[in-house]
Amino acid sequence: MALQQFPDKSKSFKTSDGTTYTYVSVAAENPSKATFLLLHGFPSSSYDWRHQIQSLTQLGHGVIAPDLLGYGGTDSPPELEKYKFKTQAGHVAEILREEGVAPVVGVSHDWGSGLLSRIYNYYPERLKGLVFLSVPYMEPGQFNLDAINGLTEQVFGYPVFGYWPFFNRDDAADICDKNNASLTSLLYPTTPDQHRENLCPYGAAEAWISSGKVSEPPSWFSEAEVAAHNKIIGDKGFSGPFNWYKVTIRGLNAEDEAAVPDDRKIVSLPTLFVNSDQDYITRAEVAGQIAQSGKLTDVKLEVVQGSGHWIQLEKKDELLEILKAFVEKL
Numbered sequence: 504m505a506l507q508q509f510p511d512k513s514k515s516f517k518t519s520d521g522t523t524y525t526y527v528s529v530a531a532e533n534p535s536k537a538t539f540l541l542l543h544g545f546p547s548s549s550y551d552w553r554h555q556i557q558s559l560t561q562l563g564h565g566v567i568a569p570d571l572l573g574y575g576g577t578d579s580p581p582e583l584e585k586y587k588f589k590t591q592a593g594h595v596a597e598i599l600r601e602e603g604v605a606p607v608v609g610v611s612h613d614w615g616s617g618l619l620s621r622i623y624n625y626y627p628e629r630l631k632g633l634v635f636l637s638v639p640y641m642e643p644g645q646f647n648l649d650a651i652n653g654l655t656e657q658v659f660g661y662p663v664f665g666y667w668p669f670f671n672r673d674d675a676a677d678i679c680d681k682n683n684a685s686l687t688s689l690l691y692p693t694t695p696d697q698h699r700e701n702l703c704p705y706g707a708a709e710a711w712i713s714s715g716k717v718s719e720p721p722s723w724f725s726e727a728e729v730a731a732h733n734k735i736i737g738d739k740g741f742s743g744p745f746n747w748y749k750v751t752i753r754g755l756n757a758e759d760e761a762a763v764p765d766d767r768k769i770v771s772l773p774t775l776f777v778n779s780d781q782d783y784i785t786r787a788e789v790a791g792q793i794a795q796s797g798k799l800t801d802v803k804l805e806v807v808q809g810s811g812h813w814i815q816l817e818k819k820d821e822l823l824e825i826l827k828a829f830v831e832k833l
Contacts, residue, residue: 507576508550508731512560515576518597522585524569525549525576527556528602531565537631537830538565538604540595544613544638546690546744548575548735551612554819559826567602569595571615573743575735586746588621589759596626606631608830612815613785614747617641624760624767632773632833634826636814639776639790642768642798643760646751655786661699663784666708670748676741678713683737688717691724691732695811699783723817770799775829777822779810 509527517523527549531538539559541552549556549568556566570577572591584590595618599607609630611619616638623630624643633640652662669675679686689702689711697718702708720729750756776794778787787806794804805825810817 516598516601518594522594523578524598526567526569526598529560529566532563536563538607540607540609541566541568542611542615542618543571544615546736550735552815555815558823569598573746574739579739579743583746583750583755586750587759588618588756589625591618592621592625595622596629599629608632610634612636613638623770624763630772634775634777634829636777637782637785637812639793640770640799643763645757648752661703662705663703665703665705667748667752669709670745671752676745679741682712682715683733684717685712685715687733693718693721695781695783703783773833774799774802776804777807777814777825779807779814781810782812784812
């Protein structure tokens with residue numbers, strides 16, 4: 504978590520509704536250097552941005568990297584409604600106000616991309632550019648899990664979100680709390696094709712996790728990093744993280760998102776989708792379709808070769824060059 508892994512760079516902040524967040528905060532060395540807002544995904548924390556925090560700040564850029572709701576040192580409330588995207592977007596906007604930063608470059612991964620999308624929809628003035636890793640921009644609206652899984656099973660031969668029904672169950676957190684190391688080895692796999700074979704198909708994730716199976720970590724994830732990750736996640740538990748899934752699957756965001764004006768659904772800021780050729784969960788083909796959907800007026804898709812889902816860990820040097828090139832054009 505932010506306060507433990509980055510003690511000299513971290514802060515704690517209580518939002519107006521009483522929610523406490525911890526986050527990494529490093530000021531830019533001068534006004535010409537952009538500040539990056541780094542939003543992690545599942546099952547993660549600010550720790551998954553460790554390479555970017557180091558490299559971006561060494562270049563003089565500012566960084567704000569929160570432990571998002573349910574993770575790390577940030578609160579993990581039990582109530583589902585507190586995990587609605589609009590609520591969380593408001594929390595992040597408050598942190599940015601507290602820090603007094605100019606509009607930031609939002610960089611997101613996985614579930615963080617859903618949150619970055621809503622920060623744009625509700626607080627566009629807080630952003631100057633958007634970079635979505637793995638998961639592209641998510642337009643506000645109804646979410647239909649069965650339809651997505653049905654379509655991807657038709658096109659790719661497997662349901663990309665076949666593990667979501669398990670994560671939506673009320674007993675999933677307890678199962679995963681008891682098998683934290685197993686879930687880590689499944690989600691941070693030895694090779695990317697393990698996601699296609701052991702995570703995405705219906706029932707596969709539950710079978711792997713419940714059995715307590717642990718595979719070798721990949722070359723880009725050391726034993727010490729695995730141990731640090733497992734402690735961060737294990738200390739907090741999975742109840743909060745799974746609430747992100749439940750809120751979306753059960754339609755709790757729908758009322759808020761139905762009220763988003765049409766002009767706020769179109770992304771007019773410079774935007775970059777960064778996907779990878781071996782990501783079998785959030786596929787580059789889907790990002791390509793969204794990039795061409797007309798919902799973004801200034802968007803580019805870049806596909807990183809030889810990487811799975813965890814671009815910021817697997818290809819940290821390539822990602823740094825991508826971020827440098829992007830921010831130079833803002």
